[in-house]
Amino acid sequence: MSHTRREWFFALVLATICIGLLFLDLAPASPVTTGLHARALVTAVDNTDVRTNLIVKTDTQALEVRLLSGPHRGYAMSITNRLTGKMEFDEFYEAGAIVLVEYDVVDGEPKHGAARGHYRLHLQLMLVGLFAALLIAVAGVTGLKAALSFIFAALVLWKLFFPAVLLGFSPIPTGLAMVALLTASITFSIGGLNRRGVATFAGSMLGVLLTCALAYTFTHAFQLHGAVRPFAETLLYSGYYELRLTDIFIASVFIACSGAVMDLAMDIAASMEEIAQNRPNIGFFDHLVSGLRVARAVVGTMTTTLLLAYSSSHICMFLLFVAKDLPLANVLNAPFVAAEILNILVGSFGLVTVAPFTALVAALLYHLRGRRAAERGALVAPASLGGEA
Known part of the structure; x- marks a missing residue:
């Protein structure tokens, strides 16, 4: 199957799955009935x-x-x-x-x-359409797959992850499964079923697993509970008394950074592929070092991205702290502020480590295959020489 056909095939598969998810309803039945809109x-x-x-x-x-x-x-x-x-x-x-x-x-x-x-629904739909049109205009079939991946991610969260948590599934393993599903579908759809896609997936999941472990460790070390998130208490009073809010908070930490982790992993994997194509005889160590050089440049800006993204959503809260002239120790020690600090720093750990993880996996994938090809060539060469003699 040619490269273009493969891309269209992935786009069709993603579109089919999205349509299937639209008709899926796993959410627990609510005692509240809604009317017409x-x-x-x-x-x-x-x-x-x-x-x-x-x-x-x-x-x-x-x-x-x-x-x-x-x-x-x-x-x-x-x-x-x-x-x-x-x-x-x-x-x-x-x-x-x-x-x-x-x-x-x-x-x-x-x-x-x-x-x-x-x-506002018509304006929201218009924005989604404009965004999809822009992606397709800029990136062609890849942009179409990116737009479908965006819709797919939203549907997986809304139709699978959220209902599963409400039905009593453990939030952390369920969240990891959902992130693995999203990462696999998006990385293999955009990167392809090749070494670049495999390296992106493996590097991303290693970064997410590290983020999950750190989030679990420091959430309990900080003695935080999931009620620091908006609407958490309201959710409990809605009849879901058995929900583990702390586990939901931990899951939210690694889910929140998984998109940025995937983005960075794709950058590193694509760079490693480009290096291998332009210098096919490059050694394993030199290939790895080249990938790490690219990683250093990208990581420097990505960590700031998390800081700006998370802190900007709480501008009014920080303005209130400044307006009240609260002591910095009181501010930093508050549970909801400590939760955001944990969110930023633990997510940044995942971002920083995904770069060397991806570079290492990509270097192994390219050079293990190259070594096997060289071994096959060495076995074939003596036989051909003997035939000529």
């Missing part, structure tokens, strides 16, 4: 029952809407917008807004509607 236009607003305390709004906003989609398109109905006083969850609407409405059907008519936020 539709896009709606807010035609009138009644703020009589809304209570305002400084910048915080509570109680209920009454809305009149007209449904713009779904089986009851064109219907006018009254819905509620419950305000909890938490700005990260609440939205306040004005006439003319387009919102997502959840409602029940009573006697064939929509009833008991509630607002579920400004309607």
Whole structure:
């Protein structure tokens, strides 16, 4: 099978698996039943029952809407917008807004509607489409496989990993299995079923396993629990009292860095392949050293990537610490801050070590095969000389 055909074959396989995952439902049955959803236009607003305390709004906003989609398109109905006083969850609407409405059907008519936020689903879908189009335009078939890998990773987490944890599977081995599945599918899809793909997969998994071991060790050494993550306590109160939040936290550490680990492993494996192709007679040690030189340049920026990615999601928290002039010792010793420090540093361990892991595996793969080919050639040469004599 030619290289191009192989790439299209992988793209087709990934697309088929993604379609299958879309129809898979392993999530435990919820006692809460949801109604229908539709896009709606807010035609009138009644703020009589809304209570305002400084910048915080509570109680209920009454809305009149007209449904713009779904089986009851064109219907006018009254819905509620419950305000909890938490700005990260609440939205306040004005006439003319387009919102997502959840409602029940009573006697064939929509009833008991509630607002579920400004309607953003079409914009999200558009962003996904633009991202996929950009990948394909820049990288062709490889870009198509990258886009499919992106969708595949999201579906594996949503359709397999999250339901498995809710069903009682141990988060750490389940997380490792999911990372191995994602790493194998993505690296072999993008890198191919060759030494580059094998080196990327092996190097990535060695880095992830080290990250997992360090996360397990230091989470218990720091005496952290999984409730430091947002919504963890709410999850317990939703009926999942047996969930091991600490194990979920550990799994989140190595899952979070697995993408960057895979990226770095692919860089090193591709560099090792390029070196081998341009200098086929390079020795094992020189090949390994060349790969490590490339690794040094890449690792220097990748560790900063984790720091910026994790810390930027908590900018408001850090601003609050500075505004309150809290002692640095108090800040660093707080459980949620210690959890993020562990996340950054342990993830960085995985990133730093994946480079030499991948370089070593790639050097072994290229030179073991080269040695076997040389041995076969040495065996064939005497026989051919004897025939000529």
